[in-house]
Amino acid sequence: AQSVTQPDIHITVSEGASLELRCNYSYGATPYLFWYVQSPGQGLQLLLKYFSGDTLVQGIKGFEAEFKRSQSSFNLRKPSVHWSDAAEYFCAVGAKKEYGNKLVFGAGTILRVKS
């Protein structure tokens, strides 16, 4: 069964600094990988996804993520964080099934941005 680990529960970065959020997954086949962001009181918004091909994936809001098969990782990065990036970030791995698909989420990382 697939699983996702986000080792950092909270991360605090200064506005303008770079950001890396870690994600490790466990899945027997080629994974489908995702990053979602959730602002307080809101639903989840898809930032980016990896299905195949180029291992460096570009997403919305200036985010990118790199798939590293050897490390079973899919870390999220942003070169310069803005105060509006403060939110909770979820990594997820997907299993493609005959009827519908199933996502397994990590526990999330709360990002705080200090000015």
Next chain:
Amino acid sequence: ETGVTQTPRHLVMGMTNKKSLKCEQHLGHNAMYWYKQSAKKPLELMFVYNFKEQTENNSVPSRFSPECPNSSHLFLHLHTLQPEDSALYLCASSQAPGPFLEKFGQGTRLTVV
């Protein structure tokens, strides 16, 4: 606005009440999902519907009863809930069987007293 609308946004109910959560999408998606998000726990998939048919029930207690009358609407009927059922309930939709989940609703914050 994501295209997936959940009502109500907030709900407080007693343990003996019966209430329903509603989810609606007009994105042309044919798969709909209920997730439970509790504090300090990963999102838990509860139910999956594909083309109005339930294809997954993730060992959810019977006090939660889903209903999908058509591909655009999804309900979660609640009865005799427990305080530990208090959580954010998220609905999502996608174009099954792939790609994956694309749109989430904003959720219903449920408090059981």
